Amino acid sequence: MDITLKNVTKSYGDLTVLRQFNHTFREGETTCIMGPSGCGKTTLLRLLMGLEKPDEGEILGLSGLRMGAVFQEYRLCENLNAISNVRMVCSHALPKERITQALTQVGITDSLYKPVRDYSGGMKRRVAIVRAVLSDPEICFLDEPFEGLDEATRSVVGSWLYRQLSGKTVLMVSHDEEDALRMDASVFRLDQDI
Amino acid sequence: MRRSTTADNRKDGKRFTVRKGTAAKAGTGFRVWAIVFWLVVWQLTSMALGQEILLVSPVSVLLRLGTLIRTLAFWHAVSFSFIRIVGGFVLALLAGVLFAALSFCFSWFRELLHPLMAVIKATPVASFIILCLVWIPSRGLSVFISFLMVLPIIYTNVLEGIHHTDRQLLEMAEIFRVRGLRRIRYIYFSQVMPYFRSACGVSLGLCWKSGIAAEVIGMPDGSIGDMLYQAKIYLDTPDLFAWTFVIILVSVLFGKVFMKLLDTAIHAIERS
Numbered sequence: 001m002d003i004t005l006k007n008v009t010k011s012y013g014d015l016t017v018l019r020q021f022n023h024t025f026r027e028g029e030t031t032c033i034m035g036p037s038g039c040g041k042t043t044l045l046r047l048l049m050g051l052e053k054p055d056e057g058e059i060l061g062l063s064g065l066r067m068g069a070v071f072q073e074y075r076l077c078e079n080l081n082a083i084s085n086v087r088m089v090c091s092h093a094l095p096k097e098r099i100t101q102a103l104t105q106v107g108i109t110d111s112l113y114k115p116v117r118d119y120s121g122g123m124k125r126r127v128a129i130v131r132a133v134l135s136d137p138e139i140c141f142l143d144e145p146f147e148g149l150d151e152a153t154r155s156v157v158g159s160w161l162y163r164q165l166s167g168k169t170v171l172m173v174s175h176d177e178e179d180a181l182r183m184d185a186s187v188f189r190l191d192q193d194i
Numbered sequence: 195m196r197r198s199t200t201a202d203n204r205k206d207g208k209r210f211t212v213r214k215g216t217a218a219k220a221g222t223g224f225r226v227w228a229i230v231f232w233l234v235v236w237q238l239t240s241m242a243l244g245q246e247i248l249l250v251s252p253v254s255v256l257l258r259l260g261t262l263i264r265t266l267a268f269w270h271a272v273s274f275s276f277i278r279i280v281g282g283f284v285l286a287l288l289a290g291v292l293f294a295a296l297s298f299c300f301s302w303f304r305e306l307l308h309p310l311m312a313v314i315k316a317t318p319v320a321s322f323i324i325l326c327l328v329w330i331p332s333r334g335l336s337v338f339i340s341f342l343m344v345l346p347i348i349y350t351n352v353l354e355g356i357h358h359t360d361r362q363l364l365e366m367a368e369i370f371r372v373r374g375l376r377r378i379r380y381i382y383f384s385q386v387m388p389y390f391r392s393a394c395g396v397s398l399g400l401c402w403k404s405g406i407a408a409e410v411i412g413m414p415d416g417s418i419g420d421m422l423y424q425a426k427i428y429l430d431t432p433d434l435f436a437w438t439f440v441i442i443l444v445s446v447l448f449g450k451v452f453m454k455l456l457d458t459a460i461h462a463i464e465r466s
Contacts, residue, residue: 051365067369075366079384079464088380089370113465135370 001061002027003048003139003169008057010043017043021057023188030170032180035190041173042072044190045141048171068137070145074124078117082108082127085116089135102130106157121148126157133164140165142172146179158182250431255439258432262440267416275336275418276444279405282340283397289341290348291390297349298356311346319343319404323411332412336419339408340401347397348390355389356382379463387460394456395449402445 008021017040025031033041046052047059049069068089076085086099103112106126116124125148132140145161146154162183172185180187233252240251262268297304323339330338359382367377409419418437425433 049369051369066371069366069369071362071366073362075362077363077380077384080380081465084380084464084466088372088376115464131370141369 003059003061003171005047006058006060008047008054008059010040010047010052010054018047018054025169025171025188027061027169028167030165030172030183030185032172032174032183032185032187033190034174034177034180034187037175039191041190042143045143045171045173049141062139066136066138067141068132068135068139069141070125070128070132070143072143072147074121074128076116076124076127076131079115081113081115082119082123082130083112085127086131086134089131091136094134099130099134102134103127105160106130107153122150122153125149126153129157129161133161137168139169139171142170142174144174145172146174146176146182154178154182247429247431250435254432255435258436259439262433262436268440270416271418271421272440272444274414274416275405275409276448278334278336278417279340279401280448282337282342282405283344283401285337286341286344286397286401287348287394290345290393291352293345293349294352294356297353304353307349311349314342315346319407320411323408326408327412332409332414335412335414336405336408336417340405343404344397344401347400348393351389351393352386355386358389359385384464391453391456391460395453398449398452399445402441402448406441 003025005021005023008018009016010018021044033044035041043052047054048062049067050062077088080088082103083096083099086103087094087096090099100112103109103126106129108123108126108130111119111123116127119127125145129145132142142161146158149157158179159182165183170183170185172179172183174180177187179185236249237251237253240246240249240254243249246254293303293307297307319339322342323335326335326338363381363385367373367381372380406419406422409417410423411419413420413423418441421437422434424430425437
């Protein structure tokens with residue numbers, strides 16, 4: 001089912017971030033939301049994830065959907081290791097080997113049992129990406145998913161993520177057009193479309 | 195090369211590193227020379243006074259202790275007090291965590307407990323002991339008093355820990371539908387544990403102090419408190435010092451073993 005925002009308005013105090021916003025995101029497509037800083041990209045994502053309620057308007061097509069997300073700030077449990085962080089959101093039936101395999105595929109091979117607080121930013125980002133994918137989401141939200149990764153790692157992780165999320169509804173926020181190309185995403189420019 | 199150990203007892207759950215030897219340098223650890231110095235001062239003061247009834251010498255205390263540990267009554271008293279005081283401590287841990295969880299879930303429960311916890315924290319322990327003697331047999335008094343002293347500390351800290359759980363992690367859990375036991379196991383456990391651990395550290399000493407005070411006033415037969423009281427009325431200063439030394443030793447040993455077991459359990463759960 002498509003996700004439709006109808007006349008959505010969202011303000012924080014006197015600052016109106018989205019005003020009478022209308023848009024439809026197609027089911028099964030990857031959309032990259034782009035725009036200058038402060039234009040409301042993250043607010044839009046938070047509204048879609050249900051973390052914020054619109055002041056006015058409505059969002060249709062999301063109820064009951066299994067969601068996955070990669071947040072800008074990782075949002076990992078720092079005391080837990082990479083496997084536990086991923087296992088937390090997965091089905092009980094998912095074998096541990098599948099988690100290990102996925103982490104290895106994105107380049108995390110030798111620190112699987114270390115607490116993630118000992119990881120670099122790039123490693124944390126990759127754990128967060130694997131967590132989002134293995135939660136088996138029907139819709140996946142990616143907020144600057146490749147931030148902090150070097151070019152070579154972006155390429156490896158980007159193509160892995162593209163393969164894993166192929167055919168699913170993906171909404172991505174990024175500043176980098178390369179990210180949109182990497183994910184074969186249609187670009188939606190928030191500043192121009194409001 | 196200096197070795198370093200790590201611990202997870204900062205309240206924000208982040209790691210900090212303790213280098214061996216830095217505690218002593220910072221003035222918080224013990225140095226052998228300092229202990230020897232104060233033992234010598236004690237011995238010389240005792241010799242100068244020349245009256246063991248006023249100040250017994252460390253040598254006499256050690257000799258008395260050597261005699262005591264060879265008696266069955268000694269081990270009976272230690273086990274009697276240990277079981278009761280530790281029993282009260284463990285019950286307070288269980289009740290404190292349960293009450294904190296209920297207070298987090300139901301605001302009416304938190305409001306109901308608030309005055310009770312405030313009264314327990316503000317009331318002098320001696321008042322409680324005397325009051326409780328009216329209701330509780332002296333044999334069970336130390337269980338109740340150590341429970342009562344530890345309960346508000348555990349309750350307050352665990353509740354604070356739950357309230358300070360990272361909101362971003364809770365949002366993440368909401369999106370990924372991590373709920374129920376999984377949320378407790380993965381999110382709340384690691385967020386609350388530093389608060390729980392810190393509360394345990396504070397409570398361990400307090401439960402022994404209050405428990406022994408209850409025994410001294412209640413005088414249950416065959417307890418450490420009873421032994422202390424007997425030493426006091428017969429002006430048996432070596433016994434008084436020897437039993438005090440035993441209390442400190444058992445309290446510190448139990449504290450160390452408990453915290454070690456707690457840390458091992460926390461690490462095992464987090465690494466599982």
